[in-house]
Amino acid sequence: AQSVTQPDIHITVSEGASLELRCNYSYGATPYLFWYVQSPGQGLQLLLKYFSGDTLVQGIKGFEAEFKRSQSSFNLRKPSVHWSDAAEYFCAVGARNNDMRFGAGTRLTVKP
Amino acid sequence: SQTIHQWPATLVQPVGSPLSLECTVEGTSNPNLYWYRQAAGRGLQLLFYSVGIGQISSEVPQNLSASRPQDRQFILSSKKLLLSDSGFYLCAWGVDSNQPQHFGDGTRLSIL
Numbered sequence: 001a002q003s004v005t006q007p008d009i010h011i012t013v014s015e016g017a018s019l020e021l022r023c024n025y026s027y028g029a030t031p032y033l034f035w036y037v038q039s040p041g042q043g044l045q046l047l048l049k050y051f052s053g054d055t056l057v058q059g060i061k062g063f064e065a066e067f068k069r070s071q072s073s074f075n076l077r078k079p080s081v082h083w084s085d086a087a088e089y090f091c092a093v094g095a096r097n098n099d100m101r102f103g104a105g106t107r108l109t110v111k112p
Numbered sequence: 113s114q115t116i117h118q119w120p121a122t123l124v125q126p127v128g129s130p131l132s133l134e135c136t137v138e139g140t141s142n143p144n145l146y147w148y149r150q151a152a153g154r155g156l157q158l159l160f161y162s163v164g165i166g167q168i169s170s171e172v173p174q175n176l177s178a179s180r181p182q183d184r185q186f187i188l189s190s191k192k193l194l195l196s197d198s199g200f201y202l203c204a205w206g207v208d209s210n211q212p213q214h215f216g217d218g219t220r221l222s223i224l
């Protein structure tokens with residue numbers, strides 16, 4: 001079965017600084033990859049997704065992610081973080097059995 | 113457009129009491145439906161998923177159960193709640209593993 005690892009439990013960055021959240025997956029075939037964001041006490045909102053094609057995908061709120069097959073990674077990036085980006089971020093991998101697995105999440109704190 | 117509703121938003125229950133959380137989806141037919149639990153500071157744990165009426169797959173053995181009495185209704189139940197059942201419960205729907213899942217706003221369950 002597929003699995004996802006988010007190595008960083010908590011990251012703190014200053015407002016205006018760049019951000020990279022790491023995600024590594026394990027899956028035998030080409031994965032379907034997703035990044036979600038969760039504000040406190042709310043459900044998950046999709047930021048972006050990768051199915052095939054261009055390995056650099058653009059999402060909402062200025063986020064992008066790059067699929068690197070050789071590294072089994074799908075890291076999320078943003079060039080300049082805003083205070084409103086403080087939230088929990090989840091990477092997920094979908095497989096062809098209608099199953100989706102989520103990472104444990106990375107909590108982002110933004111310092112003023 | 114499709115929407116997903118979960119209720120209640122917050123629930124406080126004594127140990128040993130029963131539980132029923134409801135999730136309904138509108139604007140789509142024959143969705144895949146999912147129940148996740150999110151413990152404090154942890155990622156999402158898939159509890160149940162359903163690909164059709166009456167079809168339930170359980171991911172984790174526990175004292176919870178799920179039912180799908182109608183195409184767009186998914187219910188999470190327990191006959192006797194445990195302290196360890198506390199957490200944030202999320203319902204989600206999806207079409208296929210190559211499509212993102214869409215989440216409800218969640219139910220915060222506290223067991224006293």
